[in-house]
Amino acid sequence: MQEKTPPAWGTPPDTAQEQPEAAPADGAYTQWYEVKKGDTLWKIAKEVYGDGSLYPEIFKANQDTLSDPDKIQVGQQLRIP
Amino acid sequence: MKLKSVFAGFLSLAMAAALLAGCANQMEPAKKAIADIEAAVAAAGPDAAQYIPDQLQAVTTQVADLKMKFDQKDYKGLLAAAPALLAQAQGLTAAAASAKQAAEAAALEAFNSEWGTLAADVPAQLAAVTSRVGILSKSKKLPAGLDAASFAAAKSGADEAKALWDQATAAQAAGNMEQAVMAGRQVKEKLDAAMAGLGMSAG
Numbered sequence: 001m002q003e004k005t006p007p008a009w010g011t012p013p014d015t016a017q018e019q020p021e022a023a024p025a026d027g028a029y030t031q032w033y034e035v036k037k038g039d040t041l042w043k044i045a046k047e048v049y050g051d052g053s054l055y056p057e058i059f060k061a062n063q064d065t066l067s068d069p070d071k072i073q074v075g076q077q078l079r080i081p
Numbered sequence: 082m083k084l085k086s087v088f089a090g091f092l093s094l095a096m097a098a099a100l101l102a103g104c105a106n107q108m109e110p111a112k113k114a115i116a117d118i119e120a121a122v123a124a125a126g127p128d129a130a131q132y133i134p135d136q137l138q139a140v141t142t143q144v145a146d147l148k149m150k151f152d153q154k155d156y157k158g159l160l161a162a163a164p165a166l167l168a169q170a171q172g173l174t175a176a177a178a179s180a181k182q183a184a185e186a187a188a189l190e191a192f193n194s195e196w197g198t199l200a201a202d203v204p205a206q207l208a209a210v211t212s213r214v215g216i217l218s219k220s221k222k223l224p225a226g227l228d229a230a231s232f233a234a235a236k237s238g239a240d241e242a243k244a245l246w247d248q249a250t251a252a253q254a255a256g257n258m259e260q261a262v263m264a265g266r267q268v269k270e271k272l273d274a275a276m277a278g279l280g281m282s283a284g
Contacts, residue, residue: 027208028202031281049216050224056215081212 041069048080057081059065094217107156114163115147121170129173132180140170192258199265200253203246206272206283210239226280235278242271 030037033044041059046052059069061081120130122140129137130257143166150159214236217223223232276283 027205029206029276029281031209031284039188048223048224049220050222051220054216054220064243081209081216 017045026079033080035072035074035076035079037074039074041072042081044078061066100159108154111156111159111163112153112165114160115144115151117164118144118147118167119248119266122173125170125173125177128177128181131171131177132184136176137173140156140166140173143169167243185211189218189258192262195262196253196258198260198270199249203272204263204279206276207239207246207268210272210275210279211243214239214241214275217279221243224280229277231278235275238271238275238278242268242275245271 022039035044035046042052042054045055045058055069058064058078058080061079065076066078072078083271118140122137122144125137143162145160147162147166150156150162217232218236223229245264246268249261249268252258252264253261273283
């Protein structure tokens, strides 16, 4: 895994990179988070919601690309509902 | 000689009387002509002032000129100019109605266009804000950078936006596009503020 740029809040995925297939509901107001080295869904949930235990919200919103909440990849774009 | 002078005096008097009588004969028609024109201007109502101010101004200026002629007892000149001005004044009502109709059609088109933008934009924005507020409401602790007051303001803003959007869509369904757009604009303002307060990026 390679560390990428810092998280870009609300920035849509860079289409030049290999990206997960966008869910139909994605639009201008979909909030995005780019996974960085050392991130877990728990950590991301703690950062964006203040409470790591809310990580299932992020997992549910990304089930089209995540099959396991423990398996996220650096550079991956996650929807933050 | 004396008889001739008396006769000349009588003749002058008679001519002056005839002239005065002639003027008096024209004064009433002149007065009526002005009244008719003013009635035609009044009939055009406030729509004329709102939608065809230049045309209205042109007529009222000419009415003032006629009144000046009346004051100068130029009844002949007044009566000569009156028919054209009356026709112009009578045309104000139709011209104002036509201009009003055109203005309303243009406004409706603009409202329809703006509504199209709002209807394509607001539901997604409302859903994004509502989702975030809902999740943050379950959080045991707010994230860094978001204090309780800001969150409460964003939450109430989202609630108000939801209620206003319901009103906007109801107004649109009822065909009241102006009311729909006005409410829609308020929704956008509230949602933009809520997103900013929550630290969300606006599309």
